[in-house]
Amino acid sequence: MKKLKTTTKIDFATYAGVTLAFLLVYALQQGGSLTNAMKSWLVPICSFIVMAVSLNLVVGISGELSLGHAGFMSVGAFSGIVTAMSLTNAIPSGPVRLLLAILVGAVFAAVTGVIVGVPVLRLRGDYLAIVTLAFGQIIKDLINCLIVGYDSHGLHIIFNLDGLRSVSDLHMEETGVAIIKGAQGAVGVPKLSSFFAGYLLVMVALVIVLNLVRSRTGRAIMAIRDNRIAAESVGINVTKYRLIAFVTSAALAGAAGALFGLNYGGLLSSRFDFNTSILVLVYVVLGGLGNIWGSVIAATVLYILPEALRGFQDYRMLLYAVVLILVMLATNNEQLKALLGRLIPKRKGAKSNG
Amino acid sequence: MAEKRVFEKGKMVPVPSQAIIPERDSDKSPILECSHLGIDFGGLRAVDDFNLTLGRTEIAGLIGPNGAGKTTVFNLLTKVYQPTRGTILLDGYDTAGKTPAQINRMGIARTFQNIRLFSALSVEDNVKIGLHNQEPYSMFTGILRLPKYWRQEKAAHERAMELLSIFDMQDLAAHEAGSLPYGAQRRLEIVRALATNPSLLLLDEPAAGMNPSETAELMENIVKIRDTFQIAVMLIEHDMNLVMGICEGICVLNFGQVIAKGTAEEIQSNPTVIEAYLGKKK
Ligand SMILES: Nc1ncnc2c1ncn2[C@@H]1O[C@H](COP(=O)(O)OP(=O)(O)OP(=O)(O)O)[C@@H](O)[C@H]1O
């Protein structure tokens, strides 16, 4: 018989570890010992930690495969950028606009999550993978068609479905500013994100996911993952809890997207393609399904690794493919799992310890 | 819907067993009434014309040879399958069109022939998942850990321990459910079902894989559960000592048809039943 570890200690260690790492890097940054390249990694790392933690809620805790997580990041990024830019005059304070952008990004991504999730999650069986895969593609193309600008009358939005229209078709005043220019993406974005904001968002995401998992809601979600029929037999509304996991995850991905989007002067919707979704999935699988602190570490290490090895960039996706295949073999092979379990006894039961 | 009983710790109320299967529960309305229940799988009439009335505090047995349709009856009662024919009244309410989860909330809890635990989770969490609708704080209360969260989690922990104590399993609370020995997994399934505060408990082969002393203990505990919680219990079992020992009413199925109903003595001396089990005498 196997005794499981208490989860409170693991959660506390996760919060403490993230905070210590932040303080350390922050001190290095202030002391001037980080190169410019390194500084440019800090906000994206925070974004991708939030992405990995939130995807783990779907893949690890809820046990469903989602292949379009970058799509929610995209929705959050572009809605966040529109929010932050259109409020430039109304709210001069950068951090307040960043906060609003993150909230709006989360809400838009959550709504998108409901639209994608409701029809799929009602069905029995694993249709989520195929639908989220399509969703990731569709959202990229939709944003490619989007032309948005603002002037004193407010927001102007048109869909450039025929590919013939441009910013001038928004019919803005002279002082109007273009925000999203179709295939050219978002332009002239203010760089509102900061490492500190990223750290705060990571902590908020961790609190939301860990507290959710340790609550009645999280237990219901894990019950459905472990045995759907048994979960129904104890009165759990399966569709509702699958949806809660999926939408919460989408909302956090939207928040991460807004943080990410407001870190660069411009942003293309192709930045959030299938590769990005798979990248985040790799973080989750390598960090351990259902293992939240594992996702934090995997996202950090695997973000830095290819960045630090820029010279090998051509082989980056090849490397990921190989690693992914190896990990899939390892997780599906009972003997290999048993072997891993013996080599690293701590990893046993990681699934439930989170 | 039936008003929910409150489980009082250690309070054992012995119940005179007055209600048995052949519609003898005269002073109280029955908890379960099935009429002309049936389901077909393709051409196979897995269950046909199944009629049953169950008293509120009755222990009933459902027996029959392998493949007779016993588990299918449980799956019909809990809406894992939607019946092709017939009606099921639970506490007087029609259960047509309900989902398995709604059926549980209406008062039926069950265990499974092939154990279905949440095996990666702890024993305590398995019971707490059974308490899901008994501690109804919202998702936001849980995320923000408002006072209500702490209150209800504490109550759920205490209740889970109390329920585990029925089978002396408190010490196993922190263990992974999937790693328990077979018998303990079966007992945990019963505890989890009880946690949902049912008025009718369905046990599918609860003694399967248990040794004789475990089975004897289980028999006592099933009676104890009925007496403590004042609920009806219906069980499928191949162990005739258990069935004849505690079931006040027995229903025998063969090829999806009810071939006999009655008390243990009546069933044991029924020629049709003997034939179904032993084959026709020359
Ligand atoms: N989902 C299904 N689809 C098709 N046939 C089914 C299905 N479920 C059960 N059956 C058939 O219905 C019949 C009754 O099965 P059931 O599982 O209810 O038997 P049982 O009395 O519980 O037997 P046992 O004692 O072996 O558990 C069997 O012939 C079985 O093959």
Ligand SMILES: [Mg+2]
């Ligand atoms: Mg059966």
